[in-house]
Amino acid sequence: EVQLLESGGGLVQPGGSLRLSCTASGFIFSSYAMSWVRQARGKGLEWVSVISDGAGTTHYADSVKGRFTISRDNSKSTLYLQMNSLRAEDTAVYFCAKMPFSSVYCSGGSCPYFHYWGQGTLVTVSS
Amino acid sequence: EIVLTQSPATLSLSPGERATLSCRASQSVSRYLAWYQQKPGQAPRLLISGASNRATGIPARFSGSGSGTDFTLTISSLEPEDFAVYYCQQRSDWRYTFGQGTKLEIK
Numbered sequence: 001e002v003q004l005l006e007s008g009g010g011l012v013q014p015g016g017s018l019r020l021s022c023t024a025s026g027f028i029f030s031s032y033a034m035s036w037v038r039q040a041r042g043k044g045l046e047w048v049s050v051i052s053d054g055a056g057t058t059h060y061a062d063s064v065k066g067r068f069t070i071s072r073d074n075s076k077s078t079l080y081l082q083m084n085s086l087r088a089e090d091t092a093v094y095f096c097a098k099m100p101f102s103s104v105y106c107s108g109g110s111c112p113y114f115h116y117w118g119q120g121t122l123v124t125v126s127s
Numbered sequence: 128e129i130v131l132t133q134s135p136a137t138l139s140l141s142p143g144e145r146a147t148l149s150c151r152a153s154q155s156v157s158r159y160l161a162w163y164q165q166k167p168g169q170a171p172r173l174l175i176s177g178a179s180n181r182a183t184g185i186p187a188r189f190s191g192s193g194s195g196t197d198f199t200l201t202i203s204s205l206e207p208e209d210f211a212v213y214y215c216q217q218r219s220d221w222r223y224t225f226g227q228g229t230k231l232e233i234k
Contacts (some may be wrong), residue, residue, distance in 0.1 A: 047223035111159035117170035
């Protein structure tokens with residue numbers, strides 16, 4: 001059974017930093033791309049970032065580019081999101097998600113989607 | 128950036144009825160569209176990928192159709208556990224975008 005467990009959320013002041021972690025089990029972590037998606041309270045879903053299986057490719061939403069960094073440690077089956085220069089509008093529940101392929105690109109007539117999701121961790125940016 | 132517009136925003140139906148949810152893309156996404164279900168306090172769950180492929184464990188009453196810019200999620204006969212928010216999602220270039228969601232509520 002695929003399991004994704006996020007941690008690291010909490011209250012941080014504007015301009016501060018936070019690092020989220022997502023520990024995976026139930027599948028070969030190093031064989032799949034992974035992603036972060038967030039959801040502000042009462043709002044819809046917003047994709048944040050994606051990383052390929054070997055970490056060779058990363059992409060970011062414009063809203064976080066230059067402030068957030070996605071990374072992974074395949075030896076620990078763990079995905080990370082380093083969040084710097086946090087703003088009030090970054091307040092949200094952050095979900096990690098397993099993608100269906102190793103690549104972040106479309107291949108074989110199929111494009112990536114968010115296959116399995118963790119339960120999320122809440123990040124609150126407030127003074 | 129491709130924008131996904133879902134309609135209606137809210138759909139009020141009774142158990143046993145048929146639900147039809149729409150997702151329209153601002154430009155063609157071929158068949159690269161997915162649908163998710165989210166219940167209060169829970170993570171989203173994948174229902175459909177590739178416009179019409181049901182994910183593992185998803186009941187047959189859920190079906191997806193469409194291509195290009197117009198897509199539909201149909202729930203043939205609503206069960207009490209189906210009342211939730213539904214999102215469509217697409218990927219173009221390296222960006223992923225979601226529709227704003229349709230809330231399916233009990234009438």
